Amino acid sequence: MAFVDRAYSGLSNNIHGGFEVPDWLSAEHSTGTSIMAVEYNGGVVIGADSRSTTGSYISNRFTDKLTQITEHIYCCRSGSSADTQAIANIVRYHLDFHSIELGEPPLVEAAANIFRELCYNYRDSLMAGIIVAGWDKRRGGQVYCVPLGGMCVRQPLAIGGSGSTYVYGYVDAHFKKDMSKKECLEFVTNTLALAMSRDGSSGGVVRLADLTEKGIERFTVLGDQLPRFYEG
Amino acid sequence: MASVLVPEFERPGFSFENCQRNAFLQSKGFPVPKAVKTGTTIVGIIYKDGVILGADTRATEDVLISDKNCAKIHYLAPNMYCCGAGTAADTSKTTQLIASQLELHRLNTGRVVPVVTANRMLSQMLFRASLVLGGVDNTGPHLYCIYPHGSSDNVPYATMGSGSLAAMAVFESTWKPNMNEEEGKQLVRDAIASGIFNDLGSGSNVDVCVIRKGSVDYLRPFDQANVKG
Numbered sequence: 001m002a003f004v005d006r007a008y009s010g011l012s013n014n015i016h017g018g019f020e021v022p023d024w025l026s027a028e029h030s031t032g033t034s035i036m037a038v039e040y041n042g043g044v045v046i047g048a049d050s051r052s053t054t055g056s057y058i059s060n061r062f063t064d065k066l067t068q069i070t071e072h073i074y075c076c077r078s079g080s081s082a083d084t085q086a087i088a089n090i091v092r093y094h095l096d097f098h099s100i101e102l103g104e105p106p107l108v109e110a111a112a113n114i115f116r117e118l119c120y121n122y123r124d125s126l127m128a129g130i131i132v133a134g135w136d137k138r139r140g141g142q143v144y145c146v147p148l149g150g151m152c153v154r155q156p157l158a159i160g161g162s163g164s165t166y167v168y169g170y171v172d173a174h175f176k177k178d179m180s181k182k183e184c185l186e187f188v189t190n191t192l193a194l195a196m197s198r199d200g201s202s203g204g205v206v207r208l209a210d211l212t213e214k215g216i217e218r219f220t221v222l223g224d225q226l227p228r229f230y231e232g
Numbered sequence: 233m234a235s236v237l238v239p240e241f242e243r244p245g246f247s248f249e250n251c252q253r254n255a256f257l258q259s260k261g262f263p264v265p266k267a268v269k270t271g272t273t274i275v276g277i278i279y280k281d282g283v284i285l286g287a288d289t290r291a292t293e294d295v296l297i298s299d300k301n302c303a304k305i306h307y308l309a310p311n312m313y314c315c316g317a318g319t320a321a322d323t324s325k326t327t328q329l330i331a332s333q334l335e336l337h338r339l340n341t342g343r344v345v346p347v348v349t350a351n352r353m354l355s356q357m358l359f360r361a362s363l364v365l366g367g368v369d370n371t372g373p374h375l376y377c378i379y380p381h382g383s384s385d386n387v388p389y390a391t392m393g394s395g396s397l398a399a400m401a402v403f404e405s406t407w408k409p410n411m412n413e414e415e416g417k418q419l420v421r422d423a424i425a426s427g428i429f430n431d432l433g434s435g436s437n438v439d440v441c442v443i444r445k446g447s448v449d450y451l452r453p454f455d456q457a458n459v460k461g
Contacts, residue, residue, distance in 0.1 A: 060385045063385060081383030082381035084383075
């Protein structure tokens with residue numbers, strides 16, 4: 001087997017069939033990710049990158065991490081793809097049932113709490129960082145952050161995923177209260193572009209969505225249309 | 233059924249019950265077997281009229297080739313087929329189990345089974361298999377890749393298995409939307425051939441399965457790329 005230096009060969013401690021196999025053959029499929037959600041008066045803007053990785057291989061370069069839970073509630077998924085997809089499916093089912101019992105569209109807070117119940121009670125078995133965002137009649141646009149341990153807290157702005165660590169400073173510096181929808185979209189696009197350019201596990205296109213009383217409006221910012229910043 | 237979320241066993245869907253047992257076993261020195269994609273190249277594309285699936289035909293037992301001409305494209309329903317990468321027994325048993333459940337579903341509902349149904353069933357029955365599921369239903373052609381841990385992606389072209397990187401290189405350079413059938417079959421053949429010639433775990437022939445609305449062509453072998461292995 002030809003490789004120059006073991007340290008750079010990209011093979012993990014995976015012996016199969018007497019020789020080592022590359023990590024992407026056996027690693028779990030995860031959404032490395034940069035995800036974000038911002039509230040504004042009248043709705044929320046959510047955004048995510050589109051890269052899913054299996055070890056160091058990009059297994060899906062156009063993933064949709066903005067998953068619908070109900071017509072007015074969406075979640076941004078980060079962490080293990082299998083865990084977050086399974087959780088989202090369970091929450092969708094429970095919320096669907098709940099809305100039939102209620103007779104009206106469920107509250108975003110209800111969705112966030114169901115996510116939290118699952119993420120907290122099974123915290124040792126799951127790897128899921130989720131941002132729940134949506135619009136309801138009672139409180140308008142809301143964003144709830146449900147990270148790894150199963151916390152659930154409402155915030156005007158939430159960022160998550162491995163790429164978020166690189167943009168906390170940018171977000172703190174540029175967030176203002178009472179932004180318009182257009183300003184929010186631009187803010188989210190810029191933040192995600194910065195995160196994607198620094199984080200290896202984030203990339204591809206930026207998927208944006210605007211959630212209001214009327215429902216969802218989706219946007220995609222392709223790679224060549226992404227805002228460009230200092231690139232050395 | 234009220235919303236009592238905290239441990240309510242016997243629920244449909246993924247059960248986390250065994251996690252405690254697994255952790256215990258792990259602490260006693262029996263680690264969880266890793267999901268490994270053993271030698272295979274499987275691919276799928278969406279073309280103008282439907283879905284084309286492709287697979288190589290080598291089955292390996294570690295470094296020995298145990299079957300030079302095994303069938304990796306499995307029947308699920310008259311309108312759906314599934315390629316499997318991973319332990320041969322796992323992929324064929326999982327697909328047979330789901331095929332029988334899909335037939336029951338078809339009899340129960342009286343309609344053509346949608347591909348999303350098979351996708352949901354396969355990703356919930358986890359058996360260390362990586363699958364490329366393709367089919368045509370009343371809403372059009374669909375292609376899914378299902379990973380061993382239970383996640384799935386809805387994609388226009390997919391490759392899985394140890395030869396997936398070689399095959400993906402071919403797709404990324406040549407796939408375009410709305411190809412006709414001949415172009416599609418040739419592209420799939422090229423992708424599998426790339427896996428056969430560049431991956432030790434893949435070899436022998438190329439099998440192709442074309443699924444259109446109302447008809448299926450199971451071409452085995454489509455191309456004998458590498459006659460003696």
